Amino acid sequence: MGTISFCASLLLATLFLHLCFQQEVEAQPGPFINNRLRNAFNVIQAFKRRIQSDPKNYTGTWVGNNVCKYKGFTCAVVPDLKKLTVIGVSFNGALFGGFNNRLPLNGFIDRLEDLVFFHANSNNFTGTVPRGTARHRFFYELDLSNNKLTGGFPNETLAATNLTFLDLRFNSFNATVPPKVFNLDVDLLFLNNNNFQQRLPGNLGSTRAHYLTFANNKFVGSIPRSIRNARNTLYEVLFLGNRLSGCLPYEIGYLKQATVFDVSSNILTGPIPNSFACLGKLEYLSLASNQFYGRVPEAVCGLRHLERFNAANNYFTRIGPACMTLIRKKILDVRGNCLPGLPNQKTAAQCAAFFSIPRTCPRRTRLSIIPCTRSLSALNETNADINEDQLTTKAYNIQAPAEAPRTYATLMPHGH
Template structure:
C-alpha cells in the first residue's frame, strides 16, 4: 500500500521492525532549493520518526522545507553539481534515543554529506554498509564516539576512503582492528576506550595520522618497529593496554612528536637512546611499566620537555640533568630503585625484580641514535640545547573524555 506523509511517498513495511521507510519522492511543486534538498528533506523526516528520545527538543525544529537551517545541519554547494545540498550533520551532545535508533538508511542516504558527528547519543546496530566513496562521495569526517555500538570493528569505514577524521572511541567494539585501518589516509584516528584485543598490526607505521589514540583497550604484545615510519605523528597514546616487550629504537624517528604515552602497560627494558632524537617532545609518559636501568641523561636534556613520567618502574640511576628536572617537578621518578632518592620501592621489591635476568632483543639497537653522526654515543652524553617556541596544548588527552572533542 502506498501513502503520502510529510510530502514523501513511502511503502509500508519496507523497513525491518515495521518502520516505514520511504523511497524519497516528493511532488515537484514544493519550493525546495534543489532536487538534492528535496531528497535530503525526505531522508531527515524518515529518520526523525525513529527518534523517540529528544531531551533538547531538537527534532521539533525539523519542520519546513529549509533543511539548511534545521538545528544540527549545514548546507553547501555540491562541487560537481553546483547545487545546494546537505554537507554536514552535527548531532554532538544531542542525546538522541530510540528503540532501534540506527544510522542505516540515514547516513548512507545523504550522498553529499562531508561531515557527520554524533558524539554522545544512543545509536546502535551496525554502522551503515553503504558509506563507500562511490556512495557518500565527500565524507571526510566521521565521529560515532560515545554511543552504544558493540561487536566487531565497523569495517564499512574502510570503504570511505576519503576519510581524514575517524572517531569511534567510547563504544564497546571488540575483537581486532583491521590492518587496513592503518593504510587509510587519515589525519586523526581515535579508537580508544573500546574492547579491542589483539597484537598491534605490523603495519602500524603505515598510518599517516597526526593524532592517534589507542588507549584504554586490551592491545597486547610489542609495539611494532614500523612505528618509526609514522613520521607525521604528533601525538600518540598507547596508555592502559596490555603491551609487552621492549621499546623499539625506531620510536626515536618520530621527530615531530610532542606527546608519546605508553603508561600503564607491561613494557620493559631500558629507555632507548634514540629518544634523544625526540627534540619536540613535551609529554613523555613511561610510568607504571617494568622499565629498568639508568635514565639516559640525553632524554632529560630534551629541550621541550614539560612532563617526563617514569614513576612505578625499576630505574636505578639518574644523572645531573635528570636531577634538575626532578627539582623543577618536570620529572617524576617515584617508586623506582634509585637508592639516594625518597619515595622509592623497597630493597626487597627491587631485589626480587632484578633476581631474574632481563634482556631485550637486539640490545645494541638500544644505544643507537639515528639523528646523530655515527649513530652511537655514551649514555651520559647530553644533547645540544635548542631554543624552541612552546607548542599548542596537547589534543589527544581530551580524547580520553567521552564528550565532545574540539580539534
C-alpha cells in the same frame, strides 16, 4: 440541515486527524529547490520518527521543507552538481535516544547522499556503520565517539578513501583493527576506549595520522618496528592502558615530529633506547607504570622542549644530573622506582624480587643506536650518574600538571 451536518462532520474529522497526526501534518513539504533537498527531507523525517528522547529539542525545528534551517544540519552547494544540498550533520552532545534503546544509523547516514562530515559525539546510536556510507564522494569527517555502537571494527569506513578524521572512541567495538586502517589518509585516528583485542598490526607505521590513540583497549604484544615509517607525520600517539609487553624498539627514535608519546600502564620492560635522545620536539613523555629498568634516560632529560616526563612506578635504579634538574623543576616524576636516596621509592625487597629474575631484550645492541646525527654529550651516562650521597629529599618535588595536548582530551568522552 443535511449539508450543514455533512460540513460539520467533515470539519470535525479534519480537526481529529490534525490532533492525532500533528507532527506529520506540520512536516508536509512545499516545493523543493531540487531533488537532493527533497531526498534529505524524506531521510530526516524518517530518522525523526526513530527518536524517542531529544532533550535539546533538535527535532522541534525539523518542520517544513527548508531542511537547511533544521538544527544540526548544514547545507552548501556541492561542486560537481552545482546544487544546494545537505552536506553536514552536527549532533555532538544532542543525547538522542531511540525506542527500546535502539537508534541505528542505517537509513540515515548512508542515505544523505552528499555528506562531507557527520559529527555525532555523545548520543545513543546503536549497531554499527551501515553499508553505503563510504559511497559519499566528499566524505571527510566521521565522529561516532561516545555512543553505544557494537560489533567488530566498522569495515565500511575503510572504503571511505577521502576521510581525514575518524573518531570511534568510547564505544563497544571489539575483535580486531584491520591493517588497512593504517593505509587511510587520515589526520586523526581515535580508537581509544573500546574493546579491541589483538597485537598491534605490523604496518602501524604506514599511518599518515598526526594524532593517534590506542588507549584503554586490550592490545597486546610489542610496538611494531614499523613505527619509524611515521617519522614525518606522527605528532602525538597514546598507547596507554593496554597490555603491551616486550621492550621498546629503538625505531621510536625516528619520530622526529613527535611531541607526545605515552606508553603508560602497560607491561613493557627493558632499558629505554638511546634513540629517544633524537625526539627533539618531544614535550610529553610517559613511561609510567611499566617494568622499565636501568637508568632514567639522561639524554631524554636534556631534550629542549620537554615539559613533562613521567617515569613513575617502574624499576629504574640510576639517575643523572640533567634528570635531577627536571625533578627540581617539577617536570620529572620518578616516584615508585628503585632509586636509592630518593623518597617514595619501592622497598628494597620489591626491587630485589624484580631483579632476581634475569631480564633481557631481543636485539639488545640496537638499544644503543642513535639514529640522529647531532652531538649528544648527555649520552655519557656512566660517568654522569648521581651518587647516592648527592640525593636529598629536599631536591625531590612531585610533578605539577602541565597543560594537556590534543590527544589527552580524547580520554574524556566529550572531548577531542
